[in-house]
Amino acid sequence: MNFKLTEEQQLIQQSAREFAKEYLEPLVAKMDETREFPREVIKPLADHDFLGLHLSAESGGVEAGCVTYITVIEAISRSCGSVASIMNNHAMASYAIQRWGSEAVKKQCLPAMVKGEVLGAFAIYEHGPTPGIGPMAVVATKTDAGYVLKGAKAYVRNAGKAGVYVVTAVTEADRPKTAVAFVVDAQTAGVKVGERIATMGLRGCPVAHVVFDNVVVPQGALLGGRGTEIVNRTLALGALAEAAQTVGIGQAAIDHAAAYAKQRVQFGMPVFNFPAVQALLSDSNIDCHVARLALYHAAQLVDDGEPFEVESAMVKSFLARLGSKLLVDSCQVEGGMGFVENMPLPRLFRDIAGTTLLDAPADTPERAIAMSIA
Amino acid sequence: MIFTPEQLEIQKAAREFVAKHVIPQAAEYDRSGEFPSYLLGAAKESKVFAMAIPKKYGGLEYDSITQALVCEEWSYGCAGMGTTLGASMLGTDPLLVVGTPEQRKMYFAPIVDGGMAAFGLTEPGAGSDAGAVKTTAVRSGNEYILNGTKCFITNGGYASVYLIVASTDLSKGLKGLSAFIVEKGTPGFTVGTVEHKLGIRSSNTVELHFKDAHVPASNLVGAEGEGMKIAMLTLDMARPPVACAAVGIARRAIDECLKHLTERFTGNYPPPQTVQFKLAEMHAQVEAARQMAHHAMRLRDTTTSYSMESAISKLIGGDMVMSVTTQAVSLMGSYGYTSVIEKLMRDAKIMQIYEGTNQVQRLVIGRGLLTQAAKHMQKAV
Numbered sequence: 048m049n050f051k052l053t054e055e056q057q058l059i060q061q062s063a064r065e066f067a068k069e070y071l072e073p074l075v076a077k078m079d080e081t082r083e084f085p086r087e088v089i090k091p092l093a094d095h096d097f098l099g100l101h102l103s104a105e106s107g108g109v110e111a112g113c114v115t116y117i118t119v120i121e122a123i124s125r126s127c128g129s130v131a132s133i134m135n136n137h138a139m140a141s142y143a144i145q146r147w148g149s150e151a152v153k154k155q156c157l158p159a160m161v162k163g164e165v166l167g168a169f170a171i172y173e174h175g176p177t178p179g180i181g182p183m184a185v186v187a188t189k190t191d192a193g194y195v196l197k198g199a200k201a202y203v204r205n206a207g208k209a210g211v212y213v214v215t216a217v218t219e220a221d222r223p224k225t226a227v228a229f230v231v232d233a234q235t236a237g238v239k240v241g242e243r244i245a246t247m248g249l250r251g252c253p254v255a256h257v258v259f260d261n262v263v264v265p266q267g268a269l270l271g272g273r274g275t276e277i278v279n280r281t282l283a284l285g286a287l288a289e290a291a292q293t294v295g296i297g298q299a300a301i302d303h304a305a306a307y308a309k310q311r312v313q314f315g316m317p318v319f320n321f322p323a324v325q326a327l328l329s330d331s332n333i334d335c336h337v338a339r340l341a342l343y344h345a346a347q348l349v350d351d352g353e354p355f356e357v358e359s360a361m362v363k364s365f366l367a368r369l370g371s372k373l374l375v376d377s378c379q380v381e382g383g384m385g386f387v388e389n390m391p392l393p394r395l396f397r398d399i400a401g402t403t404l405l406d407a408p409a410d411t412p413e414r415a416i417a418m419s420i421a
Numbered sequence: 422m423i424f425t426p427e428q429l430e431i432q433k434a435a436r437e438f439v440a441k442h443v444i445p446q447a448a449e450y451d452r453s454g455e456f457p458s459y460l461l462g463a464a465k466e467s468k469v470f471a472m473a474i475p476k477k478y479g480g481l482e483y484d485s486i487t488q489a490l491v492c493e494e495w496s497y498g499c500a501g502m503g504t505t506l507g508a509s510m511l512g513t514d515p516l517l518v519v520g521t522p523e524q525r526k527m528y529f530a531p532i533v534d535g536g537m538a539a540f541g542l543t544e545p546g547a548g549s550d551a552g553a554v555k556t557t558a559v560r561s562g563n564e565y566i567l568n569g570t571k572c573f574i575t576n577g578g579y580a581s582v583y584l585i586v587a588s589t590d591l592s593k594g595l596k597g598l599s600a601f602i603v604e605k606g607t608p609g610f611t612v613g614t615v616e617h618k619l620g621i622r623s624s625n626t627v628e629l630h631f632k633d634a635h636v637p638a639s640n641l642v643g644a645e646g647e648g649m650k651i652a653m654l655t656l657d658m659a660r661p662p663v664a665c666a667a668v669g670i671a672r673r674a675i676d677e678c679l680k681h682l683t684e685r686f687t688g689n690y691p692p693p694q695t696v697q698f699k700l701a702e703m704h705a706q707v708e709a710a711r712q713m714a715h716h717a718m719r720l721r722d723t724t725t726s727y728s729m730e731s732a733i734s735k736l737i738g739g740d741m742v743m744s745v746t747t748q749a750v751s752l753m754g755s756y757g758y759t760s761v762i763e764k765l766m767r768d769a770k771i772m773q774i775y776e777g778t779n780q781v782q783r784l785v786i787g788r789g790l791l792t793q794a795a796k797h798m799q800k801a802v
Binding site: 201 | 543549572616617618619685686687690693695743747750751752755756757758759763766767770771773775778783
């Protein structure tokens with residue numbers, strides 16, 4: 048048991064904090080207002096190796112491991128949740144390609160993804176009750192040369208900006224168990240990105256539905272694994288990065304609220320001096336601390352090569368309940384000032400809600416956790 | 422709660438009004454943050470802004486339960502527009518309990534005619550600490566001269582009449598506060614910065630500036646030094662309607678979840694049990710909060726001492742709506758994050774803040790309990 052980051056991890060964390068201050072803090076308020084995709088930071092992110100932390104050297108990555116990746120996402124999120132969200136979705140795509148892609152696909156995609164030349168998107172959600180079911184589900188039909196994809200993916204992050212989509216599809220309609228996954232070049236004929244969907248927060252990260260209108264992909268585009276395995280493992284990793292976003296945004300809010308409370312005078316003293324205000328801040332910090340410990344534990348399991356899916360589900364479930372509460376209470380410390388848009392907390396309030404979504408799933412995190420106990 | 426046929430009739434009319442005039446425009450005004458001026462025209466005929474005003478002054482004189490039902494419907498449609506209505510009622514409330522017949526006649530007339538009221542207590546340095554008001558009112562002959570700045574004043578840019586709390590004697594602190602009627606257009610009285618907010622974005626929140634603003638001495642409501650008492654009576658009245666608004670938002674959140682779920686989960690795929698249970702808990706919380714709000718509203722009509730119940734209704738309602746809407750966004754996933762449900766979560770946040778933060782409500786309740794306990798002890802000894 049060792050709760051200390053290695054020297055290398057600390058250095059990378061430090062560099063992520065400095066990066067966030069230098070590149071993200073100056074543009075975060077404007078990005079929130081204009082909803083503009085922050086294209087200008089993708090190259091600098093790559094130059095700092097932040098897009099290849101979780102990838103092998105062979106893929107062009109730096110093999111820094113999951114804990115390091117999580118520290119970076121947390122540090123970036125303290126300044127800008129949108130960029131962390133873009134990174135997370137990019138990382139889920141590159142992770143799936145590295146783990147299940149053919150040599151040719153890996154060579155074609157990964158170095159460019161690490162350099163930030165090509166952005167990835169992980170497109171798995173659909174409009175039906177569960178992926179693979181219903182008239183809109185993406186169905187892959189085998190042809191002599193490969194497959195034809197037809198259907199639609201819902202709420203795809205990085206949509207429209209991604210050069211490569213990792214897309215799940217069933218090979219038999221209405222049979223989710225036949226799901227497989229493909230790597231699809233965004234330029235392929237028939238890939239149609241829908242109108243950008245306005246999100247509550249994380250507004251720099253574009254979201255849209257993506258239609259696959261008889262998209263022809265070669266045999267080599269098929270990832271070598273069952274769809275459910277690819278989705279579950281990749282989402283388990285994505286959930287950790289999401290949790291790191293929640294923790295980073297939540298901590299930023301707590302810090303801001305504490306600083307505000309120290310300078311806001313009511314009843315003749317800083318409101319920080321009131322026990323009830325200290326209790327609000329303290330309760331939030333407890334939740335944030337507990338979540339962070341559970342998060343880093345799960346990330347260490349990844350680095351140790353141990354199963355981590357259950358721990359990931361527990362962190363996700365915990366934060367689904369408590370993530371937004373960090374902001375609800377931080378805003379409360381600032382009272383009316385926590386509600387006006389020229390202060391930072393309203394943005395953090397909107398951003399953090401996007402990191403704790405459950406997506407009304409048929410397969411809940413609770414199920415994964417309960418199954419592990421029984 | 423069993424309602425009278427009249428109450429149900431008015432609830433139905435409010436629901437129809439909201440479906441026609443509030444819901445269709447809510448998203449657009451939420452986006453722009455502009456004030457929906459059209460609404461005043463639409464509401465003029467129904468006189469809904471005068472629903473609390475006695476009939477002898479031309480109002481509708483609804484009982485408090487009926488007002489509760491109307492408030493809930495408006496915030497079901499849009500809490501921003503519901504706040505516009507609620508804040509006008511807040512501005513009207515003080516004159517319902519204090520003031521001379523002449524003052525009432527003058528104050529209520531523009532509201533009966535389709536205008537609005539606003540209540541000005543908060544200042545940059547006086548939030549929860551309302552006694553720290555620095556705006557002054559100095560008597561000069563037959564007038565008072567007001568100087569100072571109010572902030573976060575709802576309806577401030579569009580009201581016809583204002584109830585402003587100012588100090589007639591700074592040395593007396595709380596006991597030096599007094600309440601004044603100020604009319605729109607009074608020289609020296611101007612509207613400042615408009616705030617853009619996380620939620621209730623279509624409601625108008627502004628600064629008010631007083632620079633040697635002369636108001637007739639006859640505009641003093643009650644006596645000098647009664648400002649804080651009047652403000653507290655006003656807030657007692659205004660807190661349960663906030664709880665009703667909270668109930669409206671939360672009920673809408675559940676309806677939107679149900680709409681999405683029934684569209685998404687069809688045929689052999691019912692929503693999972695965990696989702697059903699969460700919906701059940703949300704609904705149970707809404708029902709409980711509504712009962713408490715209606716209880717406090719009924720006390721408004723039957724007693725003068727209900728600060729504790731008023732505070733409880735707002736505490737329960739405000740915390741309930743934050744929890745229910747947060748759950749709704751999380752539970753509905755990406756749909757929740759990109760649909761009307763996200764607006765409900767943003768709108769919910771203010772319900773824990775305005776008309777006294779929920780921390781202030783806890784203070785009111787806690788102090789009330791301790792005072793009661795001390796009295797019992799004295800009796801026992």
